[in-house]
Structure formats: C-alpha cells, structure tokens
Amino acid sequence: MRKDIKKTLWFKRLNRTRWFWTAKNTVKDLVQKVPASYPIVDDRQELEVAERVLIPWPGDRVKPRVGLVQDRNSPPYWTKYERFLRNNQFPFEYYDIHRSDWLATSEQFDVIIGAIGGRGPEIEEHKRKTFFLEKYCRKVCFPSFETLMWYEDKIYQYEWLRMFNFPVIETFISHSYQETLESIPQFDYPLVTKVPVGAGSLGVELIKNHKQSESVARQAFSPVGRSTYWPYLRQKDYVYFQKFQPNDGYDLRVIAVGNKVFGYYRDVPPREFRASGMGLVRKGALPEDAVQLAMQVIRKLDLVIAAVDLLRDPAGKLHIIEMSAFIQVETAGQLHVDGVPGAYVFDSSGGYHFKPGKFWIQELALSEFYKRWLLSHKDM
Secondary structure, eight states: OHHHHHTSHHHHHHHTSHHHHHHHHHHHHHSOOOOOOOOOOOOGGGOTTSOOOOOOOOTTSOOOOEEEOOOOOSSOSHHHHHHHHHHTTOOEEEOOTTSTTHHHHGGGOSEEEOOOOSOHHHHHHHHHHHHHHHHTSOOEEESOHHHHHHTTOHHHHHHHHHHTTOOBOOEEEESOHHHHHHHGGGOOSSEEEEOSSOSTTTTEEEEOSHHHHHHHHHHHTSSSOEEOSSTTOEEOSOEEEEEOOOOSSEEEEEEEETTEEEEEEEEOOTTOSOOTTSOOEEOOOOOHHHHHHHHHHHHHTTOSEEEEEEEEOTTSOEEEEEEESOOOOOOSOSOEETTEEEEEEEOTTSOEEEEEOOOOHHHHHHHHHHHHHHHHTTTO
16 A cells, blocks of 8 residues: 555656655654665566676686675566576676775775665765775776766766766856855756765655745755755755756657667646656657767767666757666566567667667676676786
C-alpha cells in the first residue's frame, strides 16, 4: 500500500515541494535515530531475457582479476556486471569497499568494478577511495575517478559541457554573494534553482521573482547554508540559477554507450515544469538530432557511457539539461521502436541503424571498458 502511494503522480509532485521535504526532514530529525538499512538486492534470476554480451579476448593475454562491488541500488547494477564477468570467464570475487580494510583487501585485484548510488556521502566515499586505488595502488577502476568527478555534480557538468560548446541551458553559478546580489535584478524570471546532487528532479525548485532569488541567496550564503531535500546536505556559499527553458511537453533521456544508443521520452504532467521523476515514460523512435548529440557527448568527452537528458524548446532546438553515469535501469529494453526493443548501432562512417534485441546497458558498458583496457595494456 505504501509503495503504491509513492508511485502515484500526486505523491511524486508533493514529495518535490520544499515545504513537504522540510517537514519530513524535521520529523526525521526529531524521532529516534536508527541505522539505515542498505540490503543487497539480487535479481540474477531475471537477467536471461537479454542477449549475452561477449568480448573477443586475445589468447595470449591474461585476464585481470576483478574485485566486484555489490552496490546498494534497486534494481542493482552488480548482478549485470557479474553476468558479464561469468559469461566472459573473468576471474572475480566480491569486494566490500565500505569496510575498514578496503585498502588491504584490494591488493588481490587488478580491476575494481562497481556502481554508485545517488547519495552524496556514498559518492564522496567512492571518490576518495577510487583516487587512492588508481593513483597509489595502480588499480584500474570502473567507474574511474574522472567519472566520479562529474557524476551527480551539476556544477561540474555545466562547466565541462560549456567548455566543449555543447548546447547547455544558460546557467548562473556563483560562489560570490556580492556578485549574486548584483546579478539578481538582471535575471529573466522564472528561474530554476538546483543543488548539484540529485536525481528525479529532487532538489529542483522554480523561482518566480527576484524576491525569491534573493531569499535563496541569503540562505545559501548564511553561516549555516540553505536546507535541501537531503537532511545531511546543505547548499552553502553558492547559487545555481538556471534559465527556465520551456519544453515541448517532454524531455528526452538518451543513453549512449560504446557504439550504441538507447532512450525514451519523459512527459511533463499538466501544471508541472519537471519531467524527470514523474514516471510518465513513453518509448518510441528517438529524433535523429538527439541520437547524434548523445553520441557526440560521449565521444568528445571520451566517456564509456552517459545518459544525456535533453529538452527541445518551442523553436525546435535541443538543450542539454544534465547527464549521468548511473541511472535506474529496470528493463533490458531501454529503447523501443514501433513496439520492438533494440538499440541504435553506429557504424564507422557515423551513420546508424536500428538493431532489434534486448540488452543490459551495464554489460555493454563493461564491454566498452574492457576494450579500452586491452588498448591501454597492449604492451603487457
């Protein structure tokens, strides 16, 4: 019953209002504290619906020993990673990166593979440990430290994408209170304010006038910062004001991995400005310009995989909202064309065609990762 209520549109909208999550966090802070439970979800019995992803491996090359981190996501990533490792006969053992002896136990592995949840503290933990593993222990990690730098960091993503001239939505980001106060009267309203960590439109608010933006700035630059959706995270000494870009009634999530592209539409409910997190998913053929743009992003930024969120303005132009290295993947059909699951497959000339089939994108990501591993270790 409780889970069914949480899936309804009215609850999702309510859960993203500032007054609701402020009240919810206040209650959480008052009641008795109990340790959070992070059960390891196991869906290995449900994975054979997808094609096996096999990678050609040179007979004279020893396969690296893998430490597999069992992530806390639901649905999980680790089960798809394990399926790929078993099907390709890679030696692996589970690796608990959260234990105090994480550094010592890493010595038995050449490669560390895992997935990260969307919680800020967990991201910071993996970022620190991955830095040590790559720089000082000479391990190869997936995701890499470089990936963790941009994952769930909207500020980093905006600056990075803008540097490479991708069509990002105009955004004002400042860590200066004085500059912010001087700029607020010049903004066109409404605006959208965000915090760097957050998926499904969590931590995303609509600012209707300069009075509201001044309030956000005063709180953010105050000694304690501004409260956010997450009770353990406050917006401190920065503002993120994004131009409100009208959409065409939907946004697009386009997932590029290796030479394949998947994706779907997310419709915007009536009287709502957000599509992400509302659950109105619609699958169908993707626009060619969106497919090409997502592929340009992963190739230009040299990424193994990226889910690129896009919207099209009333004039027909695409804008990048944000991107992610890890998303909630519930099915092996992340793209449907005329009701048929499959993938857009790019060829060497830059063209692409639709290939029917079911794929776990986690396995495709590992396939791309190992292809890169072979190239970077070709002299070993």
